[in-house]
Amino acid sequence: MNTKNTETPKNWSLEALEDGRMVLNMGPSHPAMHGIVRVLLTVQGERVIDSDVEIGYLHRGFEKTCENVTYNQCVPYTDRLNYVSPFINNVGFALAVEKLMGLETPPRCWYIRVIMSELSRLTDHLTCIGANAMELAAFTVYFYLINAREALYRLTDSAAGGRVTPAYTRVGGLTRDLPADFKRDTAEVFKTVRRNLDDADKLLTRNRIFYDRLHNIGRISKEDAVSLSFTGPALRSTGVGLDVRRTAPYLVYDRFDFDIPVGSNGDNYDRYLVRMEEMKQSMRIVEQALAQLPDGPVNHPDFNVTLPPKEDVYGNIEALMAHFKLTFEGVKPPKGEVYQAVEGGNGELGFYIVSDGTGRPWRVRVRAPCFALTGGLSQMIKGGYIADIISTFGQINMIGGELER
């Protein structure tokens, strides 16, 4: 099968090969594939013999754009990498730049970043499972889970001022502190989330149809998953309990008591169970973090890094100059390069930043977790039915923004 020449029109339609196999095109705009990925399948009847996954339909030049803007201007672009868990991207990028500068933010900032990251992990997993269930015809679950997500969106909206794209972090701190009632609101929202999760759990986990569509589907062995650079729930479902929050605790993750759920079978059902459990653990982390949340500033005191307060900008010349310089030239990390990993919704989200000493990064590279996962999709769907692609694709949780950047 010649899949190299992907632009020829013959690949757009069903094509029969001599020996009874067929070439079937799936996507890029396909009803059951959220996100735009094209999969060229070679099928024998209903069985997938071979496949070629083609991506790049949402490539929007993130890395090139970042080389042309200041560090803080990169933050809104990072929102749109994994747009289902924007805060984790924000935090990852800010941590990478801070590591590059050797900068330490105040303790309150660490806690808020942890809280927001975990709320993002919740929205990520809720969307993943909700959309997956919808594609497998469990529409009710979608409504329950999106309802929970909606409550979380309103919560994060109250803190960051944006539902999907908050751009909450800055180098050296945050855009603003948490609102006064945040703790109380979180408790309220978590009641909704827990109730909706319970509903979804009752509807899905022991549901015969759902179980059959997921169990032993999209299986991958431990060795293959490691070789394919899998991370996150997809890796943990195979029994490898790696989590950046545990292996290299950033911020204050070492101060909380939480578990890393691990599967054993490496199939879609295990990935689903891992995600369900991770959400409960995330809520545990948030509750502990809110209980421990210290008072104090959220921004680094140095005005060469963070913007001075507005009353100072209007009141004295030093702050005005600092504001001007920071806005136009941006923070200037020293020459060097760093790699900072955080645990994203799908696995290890790494930022590799090279600085040449100016206000703009020389190179920003994102190690997107689902890039590796989608790279393994071919192997996971091989030998299965065409219909099983849907559940596998849903459970690797492909997010176009971070996959293609």
Place this chain on the structure above:
Amino acid sequence: MTGRLLETLKARFPDDVLQTHAFRGDETVLLKKEALLKAAVFLKDELGFDFLMDLTAADYLPREPRFELVCHFYSSKHNYRLRLKCPVAGADARVDSLTPLWAGANWFEREAYDMYGIKFDGHPDLRRILMYDGFEGHPLRKDYPLKKRQPRTPHRE
């Protein structure tokens, strides 16, 4: 283990290691590109670096050698990370592929090829991944203008 890893690599490949440093705790080895594959085998088989976390490149125009291949390895056994870099000349940008060692290198290398035009010897299926066939040039190269578009379909008006 800090520092020992770099010493081990220096002792093992005395002629190939160009430079080592540990900026902000990230241990980095700069290696001749000819030694990439054997160093990767050594890392994987003897030092327990089982994950190829990331593979990418960077363009340092106008410096020569222009490109740098950047690999991030992770060892789940030792919970340790290492960055390995290889300078690659701009004129004939090729390096050995890591696909025989890690299946995950396949897409990473395709992306590096697509974005920088670095060719990987031994890669089973080296073609564009993010851009489309017919796209000329490699967008992440520093001499590719940010806004140079190459439409696939004619625009209206």
Place this chain on the structure above:
Amino acid sequence: MGLETVFGHSYLTTRLDAAVNWGRRYSFFQYPFVTACCGMEYMSVFASAYDIARFGAEYPRFSPRQADVLFVVGTVNEKLAPVLKRVYEQMCEPKWVVSFGVCATSGGFYDNYATVQGIDKLIPVDIYIPGCPPRPEAVLDALIKLQEKVSKESVLDRKYK
């Protein structure tokens, strides 16, 4: 229907307009061409809290041939441009296009080698929704605006082939 073309602008066709437009505007079948971040808000619009079903447009049809409104949700890049055009051309008349979010409207803050600076460079657009991404309220507002626009159309306006 064919008959109206014989009568031209007359009492009969204006009454026919009213009836047809009433039907059309409360029964949009949409084709969600979801590409990017805006898709998250699009999901919210569908779900319980915002409930687009109240406007008679809850039914997404993933076949362009059965859809009336094309929602282009998110960034369209040069690689995807031919696909979008093809989907649009597959839709039957009458058809409308909603550009959802600034990326689809103007390219947004992605102005580089990869992105198309607004889908109106590829296909005609009826309603633009600003926002990155737009809040669900803005989407519902756009839907109402589209309904108003549709109710002013005449069966004579479009050429049926």
